[in-house]
Amino acid sequence: ELRAAVCAKLKRDNGLDYEPADILVSVGAKHTLFNLVMALINPGDEVLVPSPYWVSYPEQVRLLGVVPVAVPTQEATGFDLDPARLAAAVTPRTKLIVLNSPNNPTGAVFTPGALAAVARLAVERDLWVVSDECYEALTFEGRHASIAALGPEVKARTIVVNTCSKAYAMTGWRIGYAAGPRTLIRAMTDVQSQVTSNPSSIAQWAAVEALTGPQDEVAKMAGEFDRRRRLIIDGLNALPGVRCVMPRGAFYAFPNVSGLFGRTWRKADGAVSLGSSLDATAFLLEEARVAVVPGRDFGSDAHVRLSYATSDALISEGLARMAAALATLR
Template sequence: MAPFDVSSLLARRAAQSDEGAIVRMSQRARELRAKGQDIASLTIGEPDFDTPAFIQTAATEAMRKGLTHYSPVAGIPELRQALARKLKDENGVDYAANEIVIANGAKQAIANAVLALIEPGDEVILLSPYWVSYEITVRLAGGVPVILKAGVEENFKAPPARIAAALTDKTKLLMLNSPSNPTGAVWSRAELDALAEVVKGHPRLMVLSDEIYEYILFDGKMTSFASLPGMRERTVTVNGFSKSFAMTGWRLGYSAGPAPLAVAMARLQSGLTAGANSFVQHAALSALSAPRDDVEKMRQRYETRRDMVVKALSAIPGLKLAPIPATFYAFPNVGAFLGRKVGNHVMDSVDVLCDWLLDEHGVATVPGSAFGDPNCIRLSFATGEVELEKALARFSEGLGRLTA
């Protein structure tokens, strides 16, 4: 009898749940550091700041009060009500508390929405470049990703006419991320109005609007898609506390959408993970209720870093850079450097280029192929200014060798 091999029993869906390049590059950077090498990392999209002290205190006080038991599946009423007020006051969208579902991170809120809406064979529009988890989640639900590309010359925003041309009778969902990971792009009100007209013209199209970076904004104004005329019933808005409040490890996100969809999403969450962490929800309530002084201080630091990145990258001949009005990411186009050779190294793909930059210049980045654009590299500037300056110098030096 042959030895038991559990790998032969694994479901195909497990192979679809790999964030690939981000995890690989981060792991490689850690391994090289463990060997004593000096590595400057621009890989992970995680604030380098600690969670504000008053939020930590609120969590501690909640635990001491015994708020450590199961929470309602859709979240504690106080937080859902506070989020309804926030969405009305700040985003211009009127939701009832029962239309809001608290999840274990924005990623789960996205999964809840996709699983609640998508049947096998349904088409989902992904605007490339896109966050890697979108495609993973769509495939896990049995959906068919329809990828629409927009390059650096278009500021990574597909024109509405291109989106309209991709719609079919199988299209059910469009995933919108503004402000965007990985590009930092923000859709203007005029651009969103034009997109809304496309949505109105399709009989069954919903929009998932991922707004997790709404407070990390440097230029212009961020508009919630659901606030546009006729879009509230067509939209599920996803947001969370990880990025703006530096609460990545707390794992708390939320969705807001039409009541029937909210009920379906809560039902799915009940069967998968149940409610989010009780005392974390009380800490989030404190975060919402307090002045945003800490959030603003972090935003200002990110803006300083954005300016550092733009200055450094703009000085590299051949590199193309779109404006970065928000987030803590840059997504430069390095297509001019692909195919070039240094010694025995041929940069025949952006993945090879990123590996070479790490091995030869000690700077860890993420290839844009992970986000649907094989000509770009994502740089996260959610790191201290000293580390960032070192990383940018190494990145510039590496690309400089390819232009010599």
């Protein structure tokens, strides 16, 4: 029933036709992604990962002796894909391109033109594509577009990965799924069968209801996040030494804090010159009591990540604390 529900969702929301045999349901999307790399890539292969990236992409492939190749995107473009840089990074060892749109940590939504260029690259160079679409429901400007919907040739080389965690706030239920070529899905199923077998039956039935039931609340949630993103981005851009592009999806802000580098933090045990995202993170935690994640872990030491998956009151309070702390820097 759940695999059939996934097929219906992919048809309804993405215009993609799959059969239940083309679907694998796993214990969260992270598990789905690991099943994929276990089944598809081998030691010595290379995987292209647009940067900034979710932290697990390079680490999962490193566990298998595979080389992750970070391909930078530009803040000036809203961290959109750079097809020319991706093409330049392809070598005879390249096996897979990882796409994540909407993106964690940047909130970028890759443009149709960039996706089309990457689709052509994958077909021409005989590459696989994994399209992590976990934040699909939180696309604020226009409709979400899946690279698998751009034509039968690229669909045959794409594994679409999604989850119930974000759209339905089911993080702890641990339901992720993949849709793709049947031979690869069978190989991924073989991997999973020797690890966890399947998610719990309770979580699977909950996912059936989420995917097939009314979707009105999902749209309401997205509208609320849309409003909160404007609140937090406006506030971040008002802070001295901080700038932040407007994310077009997900629920993260990824401000550039390099304008704070070189400033002096006067601690009780001595002065510290801020010089990295780790320094900025420690400063904000100790002086503002605001927790952010250093961008170094995501591939950019000039940034930190914040989440606006919280109330207006907490967002405003956090911004006020940050402003007060920044005023103490010399």
